[in-house]
Amino acid sequence: MSTEERLERAMRLCTGRGARLTPQRARVLRILIEAERPLGAYEILAEMAGGQRALAPPTVYRALEFLLAQGLVHRLETLNAFIDCRHPERPHPAQFLICSACGRVVEIDDEAIAARLLDAASQSGFAPSRKVVEVIGVCEGCR
Amino acid sequence: MSTEERLERAMRLCTGRGARLTPQRARVLRILIEAERPLGAYEILAEMAGGQRALAPPTVYRALEFLLAQGLVHRLETLNAFIDCRHPERPHPAQFLICSACGRVVEIDDEAIAARLLDAASQSGFAPSRKVVEVIGVCEGCR
DNA sequence: TACAAAACGTTATATTGTATCTTTTCGTCA
DNA sequence: TGACGAAAAGATACAATATAACGTTTTGTA
Incomplete structure (x- = not known):
């Protein structure tokens, strides 16, 4: 799926939800899609500033x-970075494999893991709202 | 298990590993044990500075x-904070339930989740080195 | 005791993230 | 269509988290 197709889908x-994917927001999303790797907020900022008057962090x-709330991007807690979501249509358990060698990230959506996790949380009397699952390792290509 | 017992166990x-739990390191560990909740690095710093000449972040x-390397404390990625480990004797899968209301954290060591995660990673040709699992939610007491 | 490695101190700075207030844009409705 | 209120964006300042770099002290060991 091309960058343009993804942007159209996001739009x-x-x-459909009554949310506004403004040009500014779409621009951030485009930068993340084209990067094909997680970007820090300040990396995005640098991309956006290219050729224009500088923007501020906020x-x-x-x-x-906004993009996180719409499920269009995910935040990687171990990297303090952001990545676009490949299946933003509906909420889904998101787990990430992060290669410490090349920096690439694979998103897997394993319902079994999510279910097991929910189960464990319930047993401890816990009502989960967000699940963060990130595996740091080395990907096939880098070994 | 009391604070003193835990410190002795850590020592x-x-x-036994030829690692040196110096007074400074033990002090940080004690602060984390007594806090009974996750502390940020600068909170620990403030505790240590109490009554003494100020210390620097490093x-x-x-x-x-050091304490992380010895498995005596864990880092909570979603909070940028640290918490002492309850079972530091051997490496173990560490999963955390984090209450967004009271801030308390429960560590669960669910081998099934770890195994399923390892399995999913392997299927993607991934060799994991570290697994981060943090569930944010509301604990029983807070509901 | 002398040496090398480990631990610690100190200063400065990098990186990541927010609070606050103002201005602009957008949708809606009289 | 023009005024109004809400949402979004701009701008400034700053808070919070983390590390680089380098010198000094301590420690274990030959």
Whole structure:
């Protein structure tokens, strides 16, 4: 799926929800899609500033906040970075494999892991709202 | 198990491994044990500075680095904070339930989750080195 | 005791993230 | 269509987290 197709899909999703994927927000999303790797907020900021008057951090953080809320991007806690989501249509358990050699990230959506985790949380009397699962390792290509 | 017992256990573990749990490091560990909740590095720093000449951030970060390497504390990625480990005797899968209301954290060591995660990673040709599993939610007491 | 490695101190700075207030844009409705 | 209120974006300042670099002290050991 091309960058343009993804952006169009994102636009459709937002419109359908009454959310506004403004040019600014779409620009952040485009940068993340084209990067094909996780980017820090300040890396995005640098991309956006290219050739234009400099933007301030809150601009990027606000766009990211929106995109996260819409499920269009994910935040990688171990990297303090952001990556676009490949299946933003519906909520899904998101687990990430992060290669410490090349920096690439694979998103897997394993329902079994999510279910087991939910189960364990319930046993401890816990009502989960967000699950963070990140595996750091070395990918096939880097071994 | 009391604070003192835990500190003694930590000392035994380190001695047995040829690692040095120095007074400085033990002090950081004690602060984490007594806190009974996750602390940020700068919170630890503030505790240590109490009544004494001020210490600098690297002091705390270096102690934490040691304690993490020895498995005596864990880092909570979603909170940028640290918490003492309840079963430091041997390596174990560490999963955390983090209450967004009271801030308390429960460590669960669910081998099934770890195994399933390892399995999923392997299927993607991934060789894991570290697994981060953190569930944010509301604990029983807070509901 | 002398040496090398480990631990620690100190200063400075990098990186990541927010609070606050103002201005602009957008949708809606009289 | 023009005014109004809400949402978004701009701008400034700063808070919170983390590390680099380098010198000094301590420690274990030959």
